Amino acid sequence: MSTKYELKNLATGKTTPLNAITGTIGPEALDISSLTKEQGVFTFDPGFMATASTESKITYIDGDAGMLLYRGYPVEQLAEKSSFLEVANLLINGTLPTKAELCAFQNSIMRHTMVNEQLLRFFQGFHHDAHPMAMVSAVVASMAAFYHDTTDIEDPRHREIFSHRIIAKLPTIAAAAYKHTLGQPFIYPRNDLRYCANMLNMFFAVPCEPYAIDPVAAEALDLLFILHADHEQNASTSTVRLAGSTGANPYAAISAGVSALWGPAHGGANEAVLDMLDGIGSVANIDKFLVRVKDKNDHVRLMGFGHRVYKNFDPRAKIIRGMCYRVLEKLGKTDNPLFELALKLEEIALKDDYFVSRKLYPNVDFYSGIIYSALGIPRSMFTVMFAIARTAGWVAQWQEMVSDPHMRIGRPRQLYTGPTQRDYQSIEKR
Ligand code: CMC
Numbered sequence: 001m002s003t004k005y006e007l008k009n010l011a012t013g014k015t016t017p018l019n020a021i022t023g024t025i026g027p028e029a030l031d032i033s034s035l036t037k038e039q040g041v042f043t044f045d046p047g048f049m050a051t052a053s054t055e056s057k058i059t060y061i062d063g064d065a066g067m068l069l070y071r072g073y074p075v076e077q078l079a080e081k082s083s084f085l086e087v088a089n090l091l092i093n094g095t096l097p098t099k100a101e102l103c104a105f106q107n108s109i110m111r112h113t114m115v116n117e118q119l120l121r122f123f124q125g126f127h128h129d130a131h132p133m134a135m136v137s138a139v140v141a142s143m144a145a146f147y148h149d150t151t152d153i154e155d156p157r158h159r160e161i162f163s164h165r166i167i168a169k170l171p172t173i174a175a176a177a178y179k180h181t182l183g184q185p186f187i188y189p190r191n192d193l194r195y196c197a198n199m200l201n202m203f204f205a206v207p208c209e210p211y212a213i214d215p216v217a218a219e220a221l222d223l224l225f226i227l228h229a230d231h232e233q234n235a236s237t238s239t240v241r242l243a244g245s246t247g248a249n250p251y252a253a254i255s256a257g258v259s260a261l262w263g264p265a266h267g268g269a270n271e272a273v274l275d276m277l278d279g280i281g282s283v284a285n286i287d288k289f290l291v292r293v294k295d296k297n298d299h300v301r302l303m304g305f306g307h308r309v310y311k312n313f314d315p316r317a318k319i320i321r322g323m324c325y326r327v328l329e330k331l332g333k334t335d336n337p338l339f340e341l342a343l344k345l346e347e348i349a350l351k352d353d354y355f356v357s358r359k360l361y362p363n364v365d366f367y368s369g370i371i372y373s374a375l376g377i378p379r380s381m382f383t384v385m386f387a388i389a390r391t392a393g394w395v396a397q398w399q400e401m402v403s404d405p406h407m408r409i410g411r412p413r414q415l416y417t418g419p420t421q422r423d424y425q426s427i428e429k430r
Pocket residue numbers: 047234264265266267268269293300301302303304305306307308309358360363364365
């Protein structure tokens with residue numbers, strides 16, 4: 001730690017030295033924790049544009065370079081060589097597992113896939129057209145009522161069991177939500193299958209005929225899950241951390257993360273992108289659509305474009321775009337008008353000064369929905385897929401936080417702009 005900065009009150013001349021904390025890579029961060037005590041002021045940073053909310057060893061993004069590292073490993077290398085469960089293990093434990101460790105982890109995950117039967121009954125209470133994210137968020141929160149015997153957050157073994165349970169059961173809950181919307185019977189998990197193959201089976205199998213799991217689809221899902229597994233202190237992860245910092249039941253904290261992910265500015269963008277492409281309809285309408293995007297009064301955004309951190313290509317978007325070609329070809333679905341439209345839209349936007357000057361590039365969600373669609377996953381389930389993958393990151397970040405002996409409740413301050421003190425008036429006098 002070195003002092004390189006100070007904050008000076010120009011009216012009183014009082015100065016407060018600020019320590020700059022250095023990470024392993026990335027900009028240093030000013031430790032302002034003494035500022036309020038010393039100077040009686042808060043810092044004001046709506047949207048956390050310049051605030052590091054925590055120290056973390058899990059994921060690193062260099063937004064200008066378009067770089068994403070999980071525990072130091074480039075996401076490109078993991079996408080090419082690893083598997084989702086290996087990445088989940090890496091995120092949680094910090095090192096690449098040995099063969100034996102990975103085997104034990106996979107076994108544990110695949111032996112925690114069933115959910116309590118009573119929990120499954122919750123789905124009967126939802127209307128058939130309930131959004132799957134609403135069901136998943138509610139049912140994940142309800143897990144706190146079922147698995148409360150192993151949620152002593154001070155106990156590392158309890159934390160481990162929780163982590164395995166939530167990673168294992170999320171696909172089962174997601175599939176139950178999907179089957180409920182279809183009015184089809186729930187398909188139980190099969191522990192002899194791999195993680196994504198099991199999920200496809202639970203989504204698409206029916207009791208009345210055999211279902212052949214397409215290995216291409218399982219592989220594509222696994223790759224998408226690697227790319228979505230963690231993304232440092234994004235909105236949903238910060239939500240999990242904030243909820244968890246109160247000592248809340250970890251299932252409740254993950255449910256809070258699912259809810260935060262749902263918004264169209266975050267994980268809900270993958271669903272919104274396809275709605276947008278449908279709305280544009282054809283290449284001929286792109287220019288007209290972009291006029292609306294650039295009109296500040298129109299409140300239309302180019303969904304799947306832009307990112308708080310990436311001011312260059314989102315490396316995940318590049319991988320997914322390449323994947324679209326391969327997956328569509330392998331599935332024999334090369335004639336895909338939405339993919340063609342998305343490619344053209346990207347090409348035109350990247351030549352347009354509005355997007356160039358603001359450094360707006362395609363993000364992870366621009367192309368992911370095209371692959372999900374090609375795999376037969378309905379639009380309303382896209383964000384659920386994101387949630388399944390991001391659970392690995394949420395769990396890793398939650399574990400990192402609660403195992404930190406210095407953990408404190410997250411409690412931001414505010415700049416109050418409401419009325420000053422005033423006296424209550426009886427209703428007759430108002
Ligand atoms: N379309 C049009 N204009 C945009 C877009 C967009 N997608 N994104 C940003 N801008 C403009 C924005 O209007 C502003 O312009 P100006 O400076 O003239 O006011 C400027 O770019 C900066 O935007 P911002 O909203 O201040 O940036 P932010 O960092 O607060 O927001 C974002 C980041 C991802 C919410 C935003 O880019 C966005 O809404 N994108 C579309 C939704 C989306 O694709 N979200 C998925 C994000 S990646 C996956 C994930 O995190 O889950």
